[in-house]
Amino acid sequence: MDSKYSIIDKNKSNVSESSPFSLKRKFSYGSANAVPQAKKPHLSNVPKLSNPSPKQNATQNGTVTTKTAVDNIQTQRKQLPIFAVREQLLRYLQKCNTLIVIGETGSGKTTQIPQFLLQIGQDAIAVTQPRRISAISISTRVSKELKCKIGETVGYTVRFEDVTSKKTKIRFMTDGSLLREAMSDRLLLQYSTIILDEAHERTINTDILFGLVKNAQRQRIALNKNPLKIIIMSATMDVDHFSNYFNNCKTVYLQGRTFPVKIMHVKEPQSDYLHAVLSTVFTIHQTAPPNHDILVFLTGQEEIEGMAHQIKAMIKSNSLKGPTLRVYPLYAQLAQNRQMDVFVPSAQNQRKIILSTNIAETSLTISGIKYVIDSGVVKRRVYDSKTGMDTLKVKKISQDQAWQRCGRAGRESEGFCYRAYTFKEFKQMPTTTTPEILRSNIATTVLQLMSLDIDCRKFDFIDSPQPQSIELALNQLIALGAVSSGKRTELTEMGRKMAKFPLDPKYSKILLTAPSYGCLEEALSVVALLSGEEIFINNIHDTDRRGDALTAHAKFENEFGDHLTLLNVFKAYVKTERPKTWCHENFLNTRNLAYAQEVRNQLKEICNRFDLEIASCGNKFDQLRKCLLSGLFINIAEFQQRDNHYLTLTNRQRAKIHPSSVLSGKSNAEYILFTELVATGKTYMRTVTQIDPEWIDEVIPNIQQIKKLFKIADGS
Template identity: 50%
Template sequence: MVQVLPSNFVKIDFCSYSMSLIMNLVCRLRIHLDPDYFELHMCKCPGETGSGKTTQIPQYLYEAGIGRQGIIAVTQPRRVAAISLATRVSNEKKTELGKLVGYTVRFEDLSSEETRIKFLTDGMLLREAIGDPLLRKYSVIILDEAHERTIHTDVLFGVVKAALRKRKDLGKFPLKVVIMSATMDVDQFSQYFNRAPVLYLEGRQHPIQIFYTKQPQSDYLQAALVSVFQIHQEAPSSQDILVFLTGQEEIEAMTKTCRDIAKHLPDGCPQMAVMPLYASLPYSQQLRVFQPAPKGYRKVILSTNIAETSITIAGIKYVVDTGMVKAKKYSPESGLEVLAVQRVSKAQAWQRTGRAGPEDSGVCYRLYTEDEFEKFDKMTIPEIQRCNLASVMLQLLALRIPNVLTFDFMSKPSPDAIRAAIEQLDLLGAVDRKEAQVMLTPLGRKMAAFPLEPKFSKTILLSPKFHCTEEILTIVSLLSVDSILYNPPSRRDEVQSVRKKFISSEGDHLTLLNVYRAFRNVSGNKEWCRENFVNNRNMMLVSEVRAQLRDICLKLSLPIESSRSDTGNIRRCLAHSLFMNTAELQPDGTYATVDSNQLVAIHPSSVLFHCKPACVTYNELLHTNKCYMRDLCVVDADWLYDAAPDYFRRKLRAAKN
């Protein structure tokens, strides 16, 4: 049992005078209105949680007239943050969302010609840079939550840095850039952006107490559960709890456990309203965490790191930090990219701590010892140094970067990772390699037109050959949004019974296609979605994504046909584009990936979990207690060989040696 005691804590006191400092920032940026002044072309702004940097600075810049020559862009790492922040700022400005204040996220654009403050994901700003590397329509670009260092953010740093220099050299109205975060490596950012000046915003006037465990915890889930109920029995019911977990499955399991235990608490204990929060949760249920709990109830929010930054939930007094997060890891040597549970960095731990007490003094319970905390990495390893770079290389080539191998990354990826990414693009037919030069092929340029991973772009571009473009567009759209299937643990038997009518023995892709077809046949009826445990909002988003992808196909003059009831053509198409993500059944009943001979297993959520097909493709690997394949499709080995004979000949020779 975890013991969280007042004898072992650090107390942090913050003093707030953030508004005067924000106005200081505005005044410093106003210097840029003089076209002859370019020395101070950027200001970098580390601002503590609660300083108002994300919501207030864009408004001050607009009111000061700085954004009148163009649009003020505010980037966010996550779509949910971009949408919620745009909604809040629009409400504060008393305007309709999509007018003065708007947002753009992947496959969703709520902005107009009137928009002057635009929140958008970093990936969407990067896609805009493919069409206009100088980002001419923007006068100010605010790169927010810079510490998260997503793969798109790091590329965007280099693109924006180049745009700053070129806009100045061309004599255009100067571009102003503000980089913001509550926890970032100030020296590294300042050095990278030409010794840019630094401005600190102190934003919290409430003290936060931090408690560590006395002993390391072997089971962080059990420790979190015990901590929640210790707090619940001692604290007033008006004070809510936020718990950080790693993923949907953990959250759903603990939600059920908390609700079950809460039914048997002794008299005098307040009631408990347990609320999950993760990206694939239906939007209406995500909104519940922002609403006050009923009288006599305490809100207990179980969240992924979606609640770590940007969104502030009122009423949170206690934070329980498990110190764990689910993140991608990529090995260029093996070619494997897996989602794995790992320790957070110190920066992430401080971000989580900052979620406590936004309105009053707060408490953070860290379910690890102080010695363990001191061994955490100072900053999160940038995603660009631990992910497959195929998408990045494709984007850089589409941006017409002269030499992708020498691109000005803030944190340069390893040469092996860059070479592995180019090798993958080569296998997909997206690039030509001539000596040291790497150039996009005509197919590669078409692939870059889609806001998708290269393997999915290739899938769509191959689909006319197999006369199944309509079905492939649907499948890719289904895989491009958060899960359309909702699986409440308390109704598992009912879910399985309802889902039987959709299940295809040929795999998850065809099962999802069956769900979409049924959804379309009932015209998106919400009651049908509830009865079949389907996320209505995500299904509507699938329809929007599909329409946009179809428009891109029409612009590229791709013929759009349907395979109707011939599922073999669909699976052949998937085999020809996902051939690098394949696994074969071994004599002992296990599976091994063809690419690296890695032992893998079928994920329990797959419709093929109780089956043993000889050969499958998969979309991703998830590493927990073992390495699982997710989103599987049954394919023939002959199809894979037809797709890339040279690739499989090399693999066969390597296996023999």
């Protein structure tokens, strides 16, 4: 395909001229900063802490080196833009109980502000991050700057891992970890300062923390306790909205250090964004200098593993010209040591290609990235409060996300961003990402708040969910036995135990019910597997190997469905002495099975705290299926012979069994359980298990009342 780049002025939408360029894809060409002036928040009344910004190159996590590559880490710190305004910023940090910091990309806010606070006497500082890789990598960097071992003055806390000690004064942590601490200490008394970083991402956990820390600050003043300082940080946010919420608090603006990024849009809409992305990867590789690395944004693990396989196949075929290629996946469920591999600089005459989900959008600075290829989509769980169903969908990103992705190419030097969507499609994207709490099932949120004795209907949300969503969440918790029904909705004893598990309430219910069916040993394994990513490798392009994979997977199939098939795989996995080899031979994902084993161990510890009997049901699979029914009964579906579809029991949603299921294409069971709905062109049920209809009244005696609850929530 011939190619011409149309140069688009970043402040205008018209094409001004054309210039030839040899690429297989047609792109529109523009030059813009990673965060252009038009995208900066409204700052007319915000103090701007300005400083001279000599042109220098950045390194990992916002630190910089001059062109002579200064090795001294303290010198690197002093070259950060934030260091030039340190004294001004310290005055704001000292006098303000609550402060919003808008820090441009590369300003150094995330690594330096916690250290500045330490210098003014704040010695118990929590810094939240939306993702574990950010918490770990940033804490590692800050510990080096403070010349201490990780876990001493600086540490981190993420799900199932706490690397801190009594000496720790700066604790980087996921927002979920701080939320779990708040469940046992509502005033968060162990902290003198809480920094909520990447506030613009608006995860459910962060939105809850906004309300909790705001209330903790107020209550600590009222009770004459040690005051709590709150700092909200982001590169971009609705300043007025946040300032109003935090009692009209002060806002300061930090200039950053980003380099120009040339932005290219495809000229025509792409029906296959994966093909567009892959062809762009190869074209860049064959034309760009060595050690100019590429960061690709995709939707999830399956896409990433599939593209990694294709690239590696091309490498093995020796059909690629150019420097040696190394491919690195990056997604949330990837083992921690594999995630950290992306930070290792490329060797001489090599090129690194990182295939990532939106995990790399913020906080992370990966050394060597010169090119970003943006698919323009993200995989997002969307909740329909009318049907009560969670559905996994591939959705367009927001303009804010597009700018964040683009900015990854401008951290060290001038860069390039290739967007697999047209400029018109970009302009049609929503400006900001819808907060997660407004598009998700909030049953877990409601359970967490109720465990803190907070009425979710009266909680001080920065953006309140729809009343219908709250009522539906309450009805789900009532159905699960976590909340009492009646005029006063209160947590039951079951509900208080469920809140202690870092799980969806329906999975917590399965574990707490399992001892009565004598199958907690098996239930732990199944729930751990459901908490992670797909363990079967199905995205295989070679026809012969695809057949080998189907044969290997068939060995584990259970006639009753997918949950028991997963259990068979896990049982075999824990018995093997060579797990990597065994997984390779059976076309199974080693990383995801290892993650499930780690999660299972942690869930078992929680069960031991409750003195739950960990027994095995052996081959009495009916016991395990009944146990699964106790938590997944909202996800029952009934077969309809007239149109060869299933209807979900609580809301009459039409769906089919997903083709990946062991039950797909086989005799249709009258009733099944499913784990989730997936919407592509059609609606499919994933991870399904056949159940006996007689069990429904036995296991869920109030099923008719439950169906009535959901009809009320639906307004019907």
